[in-house]
Amino acid sequence: MSDRPALARCTSLPPEEFAERVWSREPSLSPAVELPRDFSDLLSLADVDALLSEQGLRTPFLRLAKDGQVVPERRWTSGGGVGATVGDQVRDERVAELFADGATVVLQALHRTHAPLARFAAALSGDLGHPVQVNAYVTPAQNQGFSSHYDLHDVFVLQVAGEKRWRLHPPVVTDPLRDDPWTDHRDAVERAAAAEPYLETVLRPGDALYVPRGWLHAATALGEVSAHLTVGVHVRTRAWLVEALTALVLDDPRLRQTLPLGVDVTAADDLAPHLAATVAALTERLPVVRADDVARRLTGAVLTGNRPAPLAPLAQAAAVASVGAGTVVRARVGLRTVLRDAGEGLRLVLPDRSIDWPDRVRASLQVLLGGDDVVVGELPDLAGDDAVQLVRRLLREGVVVPVPPAGPR
Structure with a gap:
């Protein structure tokens, strides 16, 4: 496990220690002095300007946010001009105006639009065995882009420029899945975010922070423009294996059988015998499913989970x-x-x-x-x-x- 160079840029811990003690369990801060190098080769403020003004960027590769709310796209997009039959290209002058007024610029899916990050994301996905995406958050001085919230994926925060204060709080939902967004627990999130933070730190250029899914976090830029990369790791879970197992046993006639006419599945007494028959069929079928069958079922999703490095x-x-x-x-x-x-x-x-x-x-x-x-x-x-x-x-x-x-x- 020791030869994982992309991961080594995101954490100062040895890969074995990171895997056994930190991965999916707790946040971890890595100061710049303990990492191989800073992140200027991956993204710079000049790169951000070029992406916004010279690359013909379109939605959804850009978002703007202010005071915890997303700025409507109509305020900063328009048609592409003569010969460009698109209606959602970025208007750089409108982005400049909104940024000067305190809006955070969010460059989404940079692993698709910026070659250095495409190569880095491909390598990191290989190191982790989980798909990776990369966004960038560029925040004006003394501004906060989003209020405290949690993500449904793990995150490496890589500070590129400026300084940003981070406040982390323990989860209100442990290991949330895709159908459990923080907005469904807004009141609990707000209460938890008002308490004393588990970790409060200022990230400076070259610093890295690991945040497992479910951990509450909010960030505020300090005395100058701040930019950081959010490397989202879309972790594979055992719930994913459950989905694969379910698909593999659905050839059983007992599981494909139609429920009786007039059944009331909201009534426990009506549902009970059919639920028992379903559980019995699963209990019989699941133990004989082979790992090789599951691996073949998952192959397609694994191979398409991440875009490989750019090819000329x-x-x-x-x-x-x-x-x-x-x-x-x-x-x-x-x-x-x-x-x-x-x-x-x-x-x-x-x-x-x-x-x-x-x-x-x-x-x-x-x-x-x-x-x-x-x-x-x-x-x-x-x-x-x-x-x-x-x-x-x-x-x-x-x-x-x-x-x-x-x-x-």
Whole structure:
């Protein structure tokens, strides 16, 4: 577990300690001096300005909030002008006006629109085994974007610029699921947020804070513009496994049976015999479901849970055309794949398709998917054109990417 470089940027704790003591249990603060480097390579205030003014950004990739309320989109969007048949592009001058008036800028899904964060999110998702998204919050001095609330996912807060005071309170709902938002518990949240905080701290550039789902939090910018990244980790839960198990046993005729005409499911006496029959069927079926069956059921969701690192289409096409024995490639960061036996061969399962291969390429495929730089002519058990054809197909499918030659020293 020690080699998790993306996670090491988010916490100063060793991965083993973070996993055993902190993960999903309690907040954890990591000062900048205890982390490998700051986060200026991931996002800067200049990057924020470029995204807002030069990238043709559209909703829902941007939100504005003030005094705990979302600013209506009509106040800061308009049509894209001549030749752009869109009606929701960001008006940079309106954003500037609202920001100067105290609104927080929320850049959403930066793992889709900003290449450095796309690469980082892909790597962190691989380190954690859970899907990751990235938002940025840019708050004017002495302003608070959102009131105290809790999220339905874990969060790493990475402070990029300025200072922001954070107040954290223990959960009012333990390990909330997707159908349990904080707005359903507004009164309890407000009461809990009025108490003495579990943690109150000021984040400065390069500091990181981990907040498990359900923990109440609110943040206020201090004496200057503050910007932080919110890295949301959409954790997989055992409730997710329950959904997979349910889907796997629904072929049982007893569970597909229609309830009787006239049944009143709001009356316990009417419902009881049907509930008992359902529980009996589940009790019989669930113990014989194999882990392999559940794993196959979950494969599609796992492979599509996160977008892989960006791929340069023109460079990729050039690599397909020019691949040779001296070409160096590596597995595309963040692309989740599964390699399975399939009859007398292999099946490489990708997010939206699968590819069958003869068993003789097994060792080479395993090397190519391993993450290290690989020279085509040095692949095991394959020689000459066979190795070139294997890599050409993987380049065409976006599974591996070319590694540029090292520059002069």
